[in-house]
Amino acid sequence: MNLKAETLSRIDEVIPHYPVKRSAALPLLHLVQEDQGYVSSEAIEWIAEKLGLQPINVYELVTFYPMFRQKPIGRRHIKVCRTLSCAIMGGYRTCAEFQKQFETRLGDVSPGGDVTVEFVECLASCGTAPVVMIDDELHERVDAARARELSDKIKAGAPTDTGRR
Amino acid sequence: MIQPASPDLITVYIDGKEIAVPKGTNVIEAAKRVNVDVPHYCYHPKLTVVGNCRMCLVEMGLPAVDPATKAPVMDPATGKQKVNWMPRPTIGCATNVSPGLHIRTTTQMVKDCREGVMEFLLINHPLDCPICDQAGECKLQEQSAGYGRGYSRFVEKKNVKPKRTLLGPRVMLDDERCILCSRCIRFSKEVAKDDVLGFIDRGSYSTLTCYPGRKLENNYSLNTVDICPVGALTSTDFRFKMRVWFLKQTNSIDTESSAGANTVVWSREGVVYRVTPRQNDAVNDTWMADSGRVLYKEIRAAGRLDSVRVEGSESALEFALGAAAAILGKGGAAVVGSGRSTVEEQFLTRKLAEALKAKASLVSRVGEGDGLLVTADRNPNVRGALVTGLAAELPSATLGTLAEQIDSGAVTSVVSVGEDLAAAGLSEAQMAKISIIYLGTHANATSRAARVVFPTLTVFEKHGTLVNQQFRIQRFAKAVPGVAGAVDDLTVLSRLVSACGGAYLGSDVGTVWTALSAEVPALAAIRYSNIPDTGLLLDGSPWAALPFAEGASLHYKPGSAPQEAAARG
Ligand code: SF4
Ligand code: FES
Ligand code: FES
Numbered sequence: 001m002n003l004k005a006e007t008l009s010r011i012d013e014v015i016p017h018y019p020v021k022r023s024a025a026l027p028l029l030h031l032v033q034e035d036q037g038y039v040s041s042e043a044i045e046w047i048a049e050k051l052g053l054q055p056i057n058v059y060e061l062v063t064f065y066p067m068f069r070q071k072p073i074g075r076r077h078i079k080v081c082r083t084l085s086c087a088i089m090g091g092y093r094t095c096a097e098f099q100k101q102f103e104t105r106l107g108d109v110s111p112g113g114d115v116t117v118e119f120v121e122c123l124a125s126c127g128t129a130p131v132v133m134i135d136d137e138l139h140e141r142v143d144a145a146r147a148r149e150l151s152d153k154i155k156a157g158a159p160t161d162t163g164r165r
Numbered sequence: 166m167i168q169p170a171s172p173d174l175i176t177v178y179i180d181g182k183e184i185a186v187p188k189g190t191n192v193i194e195a196a197k198r199v200n201v202d203v204p205h206y207c208y209h210p211k212l213t214v215v216g217n218c219r220m221c222l223v224e225m226g227l228p229a230v231d232p233a234t235k236a237p238v239m240d241p242a243t244g245k246q247k248v249n250w251m252p253r254p255t256i257g258c259a260t261n262v263s264p265g266l267h268i269r270t271t272t273q274m275v276k277d278c279r280e281g282v283m284e285f286l287l288i289n290h291p292l293d294c295p296i297c298d299q300a301g302e303c304k305l306q307e308q309s310a311g312y313g314r315g316y317s318r319f320v321e322k323k324n325v326k327p328k329r330t331l332l333g334p335r336v337m338l339d340d341e342r343c344i345l346c347s348r349c350i351r352f353s354k355e356v357a358k359d360d361v362l363g364f365i366d367r368g369s370y371s372t373l374t375c376y377p378g379r380k381l382e383n384n385y386s387l388n389t390v391d392i393c394p395v396g397a398l399t400s401t402d403f404r405f406k407m408r409v410w411f412l413k414q415t416n417s418i419d420t421e422s423s424a425g426a427n428t429v430v431w432s433r434e435g436v437v438y439r440v441t442p443r444q445n446d447a448v449n450d451t452w453m454a455d456s457g458r459v460l461y462k463e464i465r466a467a468g469r470l471d472s473v474r475v476e477g478s479e480s481a482l483e484f485a486l487g488a489a490a491a492i493l494g495k496g497g498a499a500v501v502g503s504g505r506s507t508v509e510e511q512f513l514t515r516k517l518a519e520a521l522k523a524k525a526s527l528v529s530r531v532g533e534g535d536g537l538l539v540t541a542d543r544n545p546n547v548r549g550a551l552v553t554g555l556a557a558e559l560p561s562a563t564l565g566t567l568a569e570q571i572d573s574g575a576v577t578s579v580v581s582v583g584e585d586l587a588a589a590g591l592s593e594a595q596m597a598k599i600s601i602i603y604l605g606t607h608a609n610a611t612s613r614a615a616r617v618v619f620p621t622l623t624v625f626e627k628h629g630t631l632v633n634q635q636f637r638i639q640r641f642a643k644a645v646p647g648v649a650g651a652v653d654d655l656t657v658l659s660r661l662v663s664a665c666g667g668a669y670l671g672s673d674v675g676t677v678w679t680a681l682s683a684e685v686p687a688l689a690a691i692r693y694s695n696i697p698d699t700g701l702l703l704d705g706s707p708w709a710a711l712p713f714a715e716g717a718s719l720h721y722k723p724g725s726a727p728q729e730a731a732a733r734g
Contacts (some may be wrong), residue, residue: 010408041377042380054354054360054361054376055376055379056360056361056362056375056379057360057361059363059365059376059377060363060365060367063365063366063367064365064367064368091230127637161228
């Protein structure tokens with residue numbers, strides 16, 4: 001496992017917060033995913049070892065929570081809301097536009113490795129639907145045209161941040 | 166108030182029947198004692214309670230007390246204490262008895278609960294009983310007949326899951342049949358200490374799986390097949406071989422080590438199809454090792470001896486006995502007995518040694534114990550040899566003394582009861598120097614070198630008893646007839662004894678036991694027929710000082726008096 005020194009120190013810091021080591025499994029999974037972009041089987045085994053568990057115990061968790069990824073993703077992670085408000089306001093069109101722009105399909109890594117586009121459930125910003133998150137930035141009222149603009153910026157390596165989280 | 170009959174007993178009422186049960190008993194077990202069936206899937210008496218199947222829902226009530234004074238509230242109509250029934254059902258497996266607890270299992274609410282749970286369990290079940298190996302011993306089948314609604318209201322599409330996953334070399338998984346009770350997971354973790362199974366994709370697609378890259382291949386993996394209440398886990402060996410309702414069950418004992426796990430041998434028309442564990446809470450709980458389950462294959466293994474032979478050619482038993490007696494009668498005879506023989510055979514082996522005025526030796530078979538049910542002593546019955554007086558000490562690793570006596574010419578003939586002398590350390594030259602009489606089931610160097618060979622029976626083909634590491638004498642019965650040509654060990658031994666000048670002691674266990682009880686003080690009070698199914702503890706103290714090979718294992722601590730086990734192992 002090639003974890004950054006900072007991740008390692010955060011891992012060691014977080015474990016003693018819990019009465020039993022086992023309870024640190026979720027925070028560790030988050031930290032490792034943040035560090036590596038996904039949770040590999042190597043990571044599962046590493047975490048199990050670290051917490052005195054068996055790999056199957058950690059694997060059960062990883063497959064239960066949809067937000068843990070078992071495969072690498074693109075450099076930017078585009079999450080398009082598909083819950084009711086966003087769906088009504090054109091979230092599916094937005095999502096299709098992103099896929100077209102990056103010549104990719106849902107869940108795949110786009111050919112150049114730029115992005116992974118995925119649907120997610122309600123992002124709690126229903127009033128400004130359709131809503132998209134790019135990594136941890138919130139983008140509101142993303143219609144197809146706005147999706148094109150954002151795509152161009154990502155392709156050009158330009159910042160997309162709006163300051164909203 | 167309810168007076169407990171003894172401090173550790175708690176009185177409860179199940180469907181109105183009063184019963185006193187030990188503290189810590191759960192409702193399922195308490196109900197069992199008054200013959201009330203509380204259907205269940207996930208609960209297993211030897212595993213932790215998880216309460217995830219909800220099949221065991223019952224109605225529960227507690228004796229009413231006045232909240233202020235704590236005085237019992239009486240019902241003027243009956244003159245008894247009132248019962249406060251809970252408005253909602255509760256699971257019986259996770260409810261331990263408390264004084265005055267009332268349980269109802271026959272009410273409409275309980276009936277509705279069971280129907281509801283069954284309906285949910287069957288929603289995604291493939292209902293493929295006609296091609297399922299579990300049919301006939303399937304809890305889902307039994308309980309849907311007993312407690313289900315009888316028809317399905319489900320019109321949607323059923324989930325599709327993997328049908329044929331090999332979890333390990335001996336266990337096959339059909340995920341569609343799995344009802345997610347987690348018994349197999351808990352067994353692997355708690356008993357086999359090999360935590361490799363788990364549920365992934367929890368939700369509508371929950372799937373039992375083995376961690377990718379690992380296998381369920383520990384030596385206890387087949388117990389998961391036994392405890393799986395449905396046909397999700399099947400044995401690769403038994404799968405598709407035979408319908409269980411055609412099979413005859415015979416109580417037997419696992420002979421792979423001195424643990425003496427209790428077993429059931431399943432056979433039909435003289436053919437054994439499988440061996441499974443039989444519950445004995447003082448010995449093996451409900452488990453046995455995978456390695457003990459394949460021993461039945463020896464019955465039909467290549468090299469099985471199936472004819473009496475003298476000097477290499479087939480002969481009549483009568484003639485062979487005469488030939489053996491003639492060889493042994495010349496003097497200089499020695500006897501090699503076996504820790505794998507039954508108590509009865511060992512007794513007759515001793516009698517043979519006495520008739521020949523020969524010394525009897527035993528061959529030790531020591532391996533590594535696994536701390537569970539395969540012990541370090543791979544001879545199942547060394548204690549039997551001690552009890553019957555065949556041996557006074559533990560078998561040695563090699564037949565050193567015998568080898569010396571052969572070299573010096575003091576011993577010129579050897580009777581071996583099932584032991585391969587070559588494997589036990591005699592050289593080819595030493596074997597060539599002596600006349601060998603061999604009794605055994607399979608061909609080996611000794612049977613090939615022997616002048617007289619008596620083909621005998623495997624544990625599946627005869628009756629007898631074995632004494633396990635706890636000094637517990639346990640009985641096994643004949644499951645299938647012996648292979649054609651083989652002769653019962655007792656017949657050969659008894660007749661050899663009488664041919665060599667001893668008294669004839671009979672050739673069936675019952676008759677041999679008459680002599681056994683008369684001559685062996687430790688067995689004086691016992692008859693073959695009155696040994697219970699779970700065995701009888703003998704007094705092992707006369708041999709307490711011997712350095713037995715076994716380490717600690719399930720229900721056994723070396724050097725301590727055997728304890729009658731508590732309910733949980
Ligand atoms: S495979 Fe059998 S024992 Fe294991 S969880 Fe499924 S139903 Fe229960
Ligand atoms: S529905 Fe899209 S943010 Fe709530
Ligand atoms: S037996 Fe499964 S919940 Fe009680």
